[in-house]
Amino acid sequence: MPESRYHTLADGRRIAFRLCAGSAPTLVFLPGYMSDMAGSKASAVFEWATARGQGCLLLDYSGCGESEGDFADGTLTRWCEEVVALAEARVDGQLVLIGSSMGGWLMLLAARELGTRVAALVGLAAAPDFTDWSFDAGQKAQLAAGGILRLDNPYGAEPTPVHPGFWADGQSRRLLDRPIEFEGPVRLLHGQADGDVPPEISLRLAAALRSQDVQVTLVKSGDHRLSRPQDIDLLLRAVAALT
Numbered sequence: 001m002p003e004s005r006y007h008t009l010a011d012g013r014r015i016a017f018r019l020c021a022g023s024a025p026t027l028v029f030l031p032g033y034m035s036d037m038a039g040s041k042a043s044a045v046f047e048w049a050t051a052r053g054q055g056c057l058l059l060d061y062s063g064c065g066e067s068e069g070d071f072a073d074g075t076l077t078r079w080c081e082e083v084v085a086l087a088e089a090r091v092d093g094q095l096v097l098i099g100s101s102m103g104g105w106l107m108l109l110a111a112r113e114l115g116t117r118v119a120a121l122v123g124l125a126a127a128p129d130f131t132d133w134s135f136d137a138g139q140k141a142q143l144a145a146g147g148i149l150r151l152d153n154p155y156g157a158e159p160t161p162v163h164p165g166f167w168a169d170g171q172s173r174r175l176l177d178r179p180i181e182f183e184g185p186v187r188l189l190h191g192q193a194d195g196d197v198p199p200e201i202s203l204r205l206a207a208a209l210r211s212q213d214v215q216v217t218l219v220k221s222g223d224h225r226l227s228r229p230q231d232i233d234l235l236l237r238a239v240a241a242l243t
Contacts, residue, residue: 001043004066007086015082016066017059017090020046024093025119025243026055030083030110032101032127034160036065040227041100041124041235048236054243055093059086071161075169076106083110087117094119096242098235101127101197101224104188104205108175111182120242123188124226124235126205127197129177131170134197135162143167154195155225176204185213187238191222191231 004016018037027049029042036042037058049056061079062069083106087095095118099107104126111118127134139149143164150159186209190202199218206214217238222231 001046004060007089009082009085013062013082014068015059015062015086017057017086018046019058019090020050020054020056022049022053022055024055025096026057026091026093027239027243028057028083028087028091028095028097030059030097030099030103030106031061031064032103034064034071035100035103036060038065039100041225041232044232044236045098045239048239055091057086057091059083072163073165074163075166076102076109076173077169080106080109080113084113087114093117096120096122096239098122098124098239099126100124100226102130104128105130105170105173105175108180108182109173118182118184120184121182121186122235122238122242123186123190123202123205125190125194125197125224126188126202128201128205129170129174130197130201131167132174133201135167140167176201176208178208179210180205180208181210183211185242186211186215187242188214188216189219189226189231189234189238190216191219191224191226193221194224196224 006014060067063071063074097107104123105128149162153160188202190199
């Protein structure tokens with residue numbers, strides 16, 4: 001993997017990224033909540049693209065990974081600005097957005113901003129609108145009152161924080177209750193043993209998308225991360241078929 005570089009936004013935010021120059025469409029991997037570009041799926045996509053001479057962009061959202069900032073300030077709106085700014089400043093031509101979990105929500109928002117530059121979408125356990133369906137009434141009331149949720153984290157020792165600013169912004173960026181105006185091909189991969197994002201969310205997303213070229217692949221025994229070798233192979237085959 002090459003060393004990280006930094007892109008500075010107009011307001012001074014410095015966003016860490018890795019870029020492999022190559023043929024279009026350029027693959028853009030969007031990590032999940034509290035994830036970063038060092039994850040196994042992002043690394044596999046980058047190495048695969050590099051080996052075949054295809055463009056690939058990885059990034060860490062502000063407050064995550066190697067990027068500067070406070071995670072508590074992070075919102076979908078803020079992170080979408082960063083994705084769009086990097087794509088516009090650092091990449092020419094068509095893009096394929098690949099979104100993991102929350103990154104699957106972010107790819108939909110970024111595709112709306114980037115318009116016809118986005119050739120296709122690939123979602124991995126995509127989690128649009130999770131600020132709505134993943135919290136109960138008591139948790140929503142706590143967030144609405146300005147409290148911070150600290151959720152059990154099956155992937156680490158520390159609890160996962162959810163800040164009220166992120167939650168409120170997410171509630172204002174919900175997508176599944178109306179048509180999503182993307183017309184290109186979409187591939188949605190989802191583990192049937194996903195304990196964080198129900199597979200039904202990918203089915204709801206498929207129904208909401210205007211595109212007529214949408215395929216949902218359910219992976220028996222696949223968990224939320226979809227990071228086993230066979231899961232990553234499935235991802236790479238899905239991407240290859242779109243490029």
